[in-house]
Amino acid sequence: MLNTNFHENFSEFFHALEISKIQECPFAFQPNAQEGAIQRFIPRPDLEVIISDYSFYREYQMQVVTKQPMVELSFCLQGNRGVYISGSEYEISSGTCSLQFIEQVGANFMFHKNQSYQMVGIGIPISTFNHFMSEIGETSKESLSFSKILDGKRYRLFQERINASSLIIVRQMLDAIASKKMTNLELECRALQLLSMTFRSHLFVNSLSPVMFSKSDRTKIQQAQSIIMEHMSNPPTLIELSRLIGLNDYKLKKGFKEMFGTTVFGYLREKRLEKAFFLLQEGTMNVTDIANAVGYSNPSYFAEIFKERFGINPREILRDLNRL
Incomplete structure (x- = not known):
């Protein structure tokens, strides 16, 4: 009832x-x-x-x-x-x-x-x-x-x-x-x-296994996440990221997936597109500049994956803003 x-x-x-x-x-x-x-x-x-x-x-x-x-x-x-x-x-x-x-x-x-x-x-x-x-x-x-x-x-x-x-x-x-x-x-x-x-x-956020991942491992994976966010437009490779945080790439890949529910690349892609969405909402940059700002050198590819993710073309967002 x-x-x-x-x-x-x-x-x-x-x-x-x-x-x-x-x-x-x-x-x-x-x-x-x-x-x-x-x-x-x-x-x-x-x-x-x-x-x-x-x-x-x-x-x-x-x-x-x-x-x-x-x-x-x-x-x-x-x-x-x-x-x-x-x-x-x-x-x-x-x-x-x-x-x-x-x-x-x-x-x-x-x-x-x-x-x-x-x-x-x-x-x-x-x-x-x-x-x-x-x-x-x-x-x-x-x-x-x-x-x-x-x-x-x-x-x-x-x-x-x-x-x-x-x-x-x-x-x-x-x-x-x-x-x-x-x-x-x-x-x-x-x-x-x-x-x-x-x-x-x-x-429903998966937690890291206490057997395989220590508190130090968790801290390093959090550090990896911060590095990705800070260097979104030009991020390090997975091997470079592993070296920067002092954790082998296997633990980084597995721990990141369990901690954030996606791969390192998947997380980077999602955050790039989210940042692009908010930049579009501000209405001060064109699509090409926004694509470059979040790390995509090909505006057409950026527009394709943006529409795939959010169901709307980035230029449509700018057009709607200009009507207000």
């Missing part, structure tokens, strides 16, 4: 923001406190999608007490805000993806004056999360549940930068909603895709 009481948590948040006309979408704010809009969608009983875009005329703090345990995934596209939960302070900053596991807790939110906040939030009850985990666990041979992740705590946060794949889905979703072309089924599919991608990246 689905637990749909988690919707009360979002209603409490809207009430604390002093939102009027809660039954309407988008919601209107009380005058003189803040401006903007929040859109609330419930494409199915155990799924809530919130699109927030607002700012405050003054420094603003509010307290919310969650009434039901839930899992929330949020993408912060603009603005930085702090939140105190269970005696600990957290920062939700622009460009981050946050996966939150929430029991019944009190939260104190702090918003800054004249700062725009743009967020996309996706919420599900623990029954739905546990169902997802049981299905993913069948293929990953790992067993996770809401209670196991919290491990006796009342709140847990996983946070990282929004990756390019998720950002594309989020922006496509926002564009479709703004143009009123998003059906409930399409919204449900996009939200579930984002949840699935995030669960896999945050919760």
Whole structure:
């Protein structure tokens, strides 16, 4: 049976923001406190999608007490805000993806004056999360549940930068909603895709074997990852990388695959394309310059693998930006 009481948590948040006309979408704010809009969608009983875009005329703090345990995934596209939960302070900053596991807790939110906040939030009850985990666990041979992740705590946060794949889905979703072309089924599919991608990246990361890989080996493999990121446009060969970190190439290849879920080359390719995506979003460079900046001397090949990875030609991104 689905637990749909988690919707009360979002209603409490809207009430604390002093939102009027809660039954309407988008919601209107009380005058003189803040401006903007929040859109609330419930494409199915155990799924809530919130699109927030607002700012405050003054420094603003509010307290919310969650009434039901839930899992929330949020993408912060603009603005930085702090939140105190269970005696600990957290920062939700622009460009981050946050996966939150929430029991019944009190939260104190702090918003800054004249700062725009743009967020996309996706919420599900623990029954739905546990169902997802049981299905993913069948293929990953790992067993996770809401209670196991919290491990006796009342709140847990996983946070990282929004990756390019998720950002594309989020922006496509926002564009479709703004143009009123998003059906409930399409919204449900996009939200579930984002949840699935995030669960896999945050919760199902293979750990290194303690027998084969020592703590020193782990540190060296982390060092290899840093070198790849620093020298993305002109990276060392695998043998050169092994020598730089002082680890033989067999341990480097096997350890890197287990630690990051892909090969050294696969990781480099993914990070190059992600960086290219963000450079395209800035709109200050052409495709050829971006290809060179991330280590591809052939712009045509770069465009081919970029479209293969993200489903869109890089020139289309620049063209869309120029229309704004």
